[in-house]
Amino acid sequence: MLDIRNLHASVDDIEILRGVNMKVNEGEVHAIMGPNGSGKSTLAQVLAGNEAYEVTDGGVDFLGQDLLEMPAEERARLGVFMAFQYPTEIPGITNAYFLQAALNEIRKSHGLEELDAMEFQELLHEKMELVAIDPGFANRPVNQGFSGGEKKRNEILQMAVMEPKLAILDETDSGLDIDALRIVADGVNKLRDPKRATILVTHYQRILEYVVPDYVHVLYQGVLVKSGGKELALELEKKGYDWLKNELATA
Amino acid sequence: MTTDTIKATPKERFLVELQKLNGAPGPDWMKRVRKAGEESVKALDFPHHKEEEWRFTNIKPILQHEYAPAAAPADHGLDAAAVEPYFLGTGVCAELVFVNGFYEPALSRAENLPQGLTAGNLANAGDHGATLEKHLGQHAPARPNMFNALNAAFLHDGAFIYAAQNCVAREPVHLIFLTTTGENGPVAAYPRVLAVAEANSEAAFIEQFAPVGQPGVYFNSVVTEMAAAEGARLTHYKVTQEADEAFHMATIRGAQEKDSVIQSFSFTFRGRIVRNDVSSVLGGEGGDCKLNGLYLTQADQLVDNHTFIEHAAPHCASWIGYKGVLDGKSHGVFTGKILVQRDAQKTDSNQLNSNMLLTDTATIDTKPQLEIFADDVKCTHGSTTGKPPEEVIFYFRSRGISEEMARGMLTYGFASEVLEDVDVESLRSRLDRWIFHRYSPKKHTLVPEKAI
Numbered sequence: 138m139l140d141i142r143n144l145h146a147s148v149d150d151i152e153i154l155r156g157v158n159m160k161v162n163e164g165e166v167h168a169i170m171g172p173n174g175s176g177k178s179t180l181a182q183v184l185a186g187n188e189a190y191e192v193t194d195g196g197v198d199f200l201g202q203d204l205l206e207m208p209a210e211e212r213a214r215l216g217v218f219m220a221f222q223y224p225t226e227i228p229g230i231t232n233a234y235f236l237q238a239a240l241n242e243i244r245k246s247h248g249l250e251e252l253d254a255m256e257f258q259e260l261l262h263e264k265m266e267l268v269a270i271d272p273g274f275a276n277r278p279v280n281q282g283f284s285g286g287e288k289k290r291n292e293i294l295q296m297a298v299m300e301p302k303l304a305i306l307d308e309t310d311s312g313l314d315i316d317a318l319r320i321v322a323d324g325v326n327k328l329r330d331p332k333r334a335t336i337l338v339t340h341y342q343r344i345l346e347y348v349v350p351d352y353v354h355v356l357y358q359g360v361l362v363k364s365g366g367k368e369l370a371l372e373l374e375k376k377g378y379d380w381l382k383n384e385l386a387t388a
Numbered sequence: 389m390t391t392d393t394i395k396a397t398p399k400e401r402f403l404v405e406l407q408k409l410n411g412a413p414g415p416d417w418m419k420r421v422r423k424a425g426e427e428s429v430k431a432l433d434f435p436h437h438k439e440e441e442w443r444f445t446n447i448k449p450i451l452q453h454e455y456a457p458a459a460a461p462a463d464h465g466l467d468a469a470a471v472e473p474y475f476l477g478t479g480v481c482a483e484l485v486f487v488n489g490f491y492e493p494a495l496s497r498a499e500n501l502p503q504g505l506t507a508g509n510l511a512n513a514g515d516h517g518a519t520l521e522k523h524l525g526q527h528a529p530a531r532p533n534m535f536n537a538l539n540a541a542f543l544h545d546g547a548f549i550y551a552a553q554n555c556v557a558r559e560p561v562h563l564i565f566l567t568t569t570g571e572n573g574p575v576a577a578y579p580r581v582l583a584v585a586e587a588n589s590e591a592a593f594i595e596q597f598a599p600v601g602q603p604g605v606y607f608n609s610v611v612t613e614m615a616a617a618e619g620a621r622l623t624h625y626k627v628t629q630e631a632d633e634a635f636h637m638a639t640i641r642g643a644q645e646k647d648s649v650i651q652s653f654s655f656t657f658r659g660r661i662v663r664n665d666v667s668s669v670l671g672g673e674g675g676d677c678k679l680n681g682l683y684l685t686q687a688d689q690l691v692d693n694h695t696f697i698e699h700a701a702p703h704c705a706s707w708i709g710y711k712g713v714l715d716g717k718s719h720g721v722f723t724g725k726i727l728v729q730r731d732a733q734k735t736d737s738n739q740l741n742s743n744m745l746l747t748d749t750a751t752i753d754t755k756p757q758l759e760i761f762a763d764d765v766k767c768t769h770g771s772t773t774g775k776p777p778e779e780v781i782f783y784f785r786s787r788g789i790s791e792e793m794a795r796g797m798l799t800y801g802f803a804s805e806v807l808e809d810v811d812v813e814s815l816r817s818r819l820d821r822w823i824f825h826r827y828s829p830k831k832h833t834l835v836p837e838k839a840i
């Protein structure tokens with residue numbers, strides 16, 4: 138489904154991703170861990186199409202298409218969804234209006250009828266219930282004045298409405314209370330089917346207890362330095378990154 | 389070949405038109421106002437952009453034309469069906485239609501006025517002689533503003549709204565001012581509004597300006613006076629949607645006694661040059677004045693909102709909040725002037741002017757102007773001008789929404805925030821639809837734009 142080959146990316150001429158290779162198949166859940174500043178969010182942003190990051194080398198295929206050639210909105214319409222580590226506040230635009238526009242753009246691109254306000258309202262309430270968000274949030278400006286955890290939940294609501302093929306969750310589990318963590322995990326699990334895939338960027342092994350990953354990768358200084366099964370997360374939790382750094386130094 | 393031998397100055401041209409009206413009929417109180425106006429026109433000059441208050445606003449294009457004053461009700465041929473689209477229908481207690489400043493009773497509706505509320509035309513307000521005497525021309529006198537002088541000099545008709553003591557009239561009176569784009573050259577109309585709320589009463593009104601007939605030039609010179617007695621509450625909405633070639637100069641002036649509240653909303657959507665001089669004097673303790681506005685400009689429009697609140701008494705609060713969206717080569721001007729007199733201790737005054745520039749050729753000149761002579765006051769001001777940050781645009785795009793659509797949605801969101809405090813649902817939703825229509829790239833999902 139997703140094939141990342143030798144991906145290099147930089148910001149302001151500083152190289153951050155220095156050759157990432159990764160394959161994600163349909164139905165899989167991949168976790169990406171790694172110390173602060175190692176490039177996890179950069180990878181997520183590059184995949185989502187943020188032009189603030191310049192791809193200097195390598196390639197990415199998604200569902201057989203050249204992902205890097207596509208503008209961000211087309212990637213979203215094709216089924217790529219990134220939950221932001223720091224969701225943006227949008228003054229003046231309600232969650233409902235935003236999500237209706239987003240969903241309809243996606244539906245249009247698939248040749249489907251747009252949902253009218255009534256139909257969308259119904260769908261939104263259903264999804265809000267699913268991710269346990271108070272219906273009042275529908276009419277609040279997107280993320281404005283939301284608490285950290287509320288913003289994260291809101292990302293999950295968006296994911297639930299848009300039903301992406303590939304979800305990239307950038308530390309969506311950080312800053313969540315235990316209930317919310319379960320909800321996020323449930324949300325991911327509900328979308329888990331043989332046709333979809335998830336990349337979970339996380340610092341904590343906790344969420345991986347709810348969403349059991351098929352693979353765990355460690356990103357360090359812009360390269361995936363280690364990959365393994367779910368036990369790798371446990372090992373990292375126990376030993377910290379120094380263990381890995383030492384191992385790399387001696388290698 | 390021309391028969392014009394000597395080129396008259398604009399002022400001379402207005403005076404010539406005034407001479408023609410000499411001896412026009414009218415009650416004594418009206419003649420008095422006219423006379424004061426005429427004397428002022430003679431004594432004053434048109435404002436020049438070298439004057440601080442007119443620094444960014446060049447009125448020359450207005451004075452290039454020769455206007456025939458609307459001296460009598462126009463032979464406009466409008467029927468009920470033609471004015472129907474302007475009616476709000478619900479949430480208002482009366483809808484009064486004026487054409488070129490003259491009241492059109494046959495086209496108006498005023499059957500459901502609440503007890504204690506008078507709403508009608510000025511020319512027939514003679515029963516309220518003492519009120520007219522006390523207020524008309526007193527709050528917005530003919531001097532020193534030349535446009536006020538013109539309005540007074542050419543006074544014929546207008547709207548009169550009067551809330552008797554303790555009367556509570558929450559539903560506004562809707563005043564619809566239509567101006568014809570004359571076949572015989574541009575028309576100048578001089579509508580006048582007087583709204584008086586006696587002690588502990590409550591009243592509201594909407595002034596709406598729109599053209600009828602073919603597109604073309606005309607000139608509207610409007611003066612609105614609002615008086616709020618002790619404990620009274622007056623709410624004012626102004627919707628300016630003039631012809632794209634038309635000129636509109638308006639003075640809106642409030643006078644507030646103890647514990648009174650005046651709230652004014654000014655929505656400027658269309659018109660070649662529009663200026664709103666909106667001001668109020670807080671003359672008694674505990675008064676509250678809120679001036680809100682939204683201007684959406686495009687093409688080569690010039691919109692100047694000059695707001696001014698005078699704190700003349702202690703313990704009063706004021707707020708000025710204006711927002712602008714500027715497109716094309718348009719030019720916006722905003723002034724937020726606050727004067728705090730020496731005795732006006734405990735004044736609490738805040739203002740914010742926010743602008744969104746949609747093009748590199750649109751410009752805004754914004755300036756707060758604080759003159760504070762009391763020492764125990766809280767006065768804040770701020771202004772922002774910009775475009776939506778790239779990260780916000782990216783957030784939309786990452787959800788499948790194109791940049792163009794994102795910008796439209798953001799502009800709509802920015803502008804429509806001003807509507808949150810508009811209590812009249814029929815007006816609010818119409819303005820909302822209008823703003824949405826202007827900025828949303830998804831026009832097809834909407835009801836076609838109605839006249840507003």
Ligand SMILES: Nc1ncnc2c1ncn2[C@@H]1O[C@H](COP(=O)(O)OP(=O)(O)OP(=O)(O)O)[C@@H](O)[C@H]1O
Pocket residue numbers: 148149153171172173174175176177178179180189222
């Ligand atoms: N827009 C930017 N401008 C400048 N530097 C940037 C920018 N974005 C990222 N960086 C730098 O790139 C490096 C990688 O950042 P990134 O956000 O990808 O790390 P991360 O692995 O997600 O870290 P964390 O675990 O703290 O979220 C950091 O050193 C960061 O400072």
Ligand SMILES: [Mg+2]
Pocket residue numbers: 177178179222307308
């Ligand atoms: Mg990060």
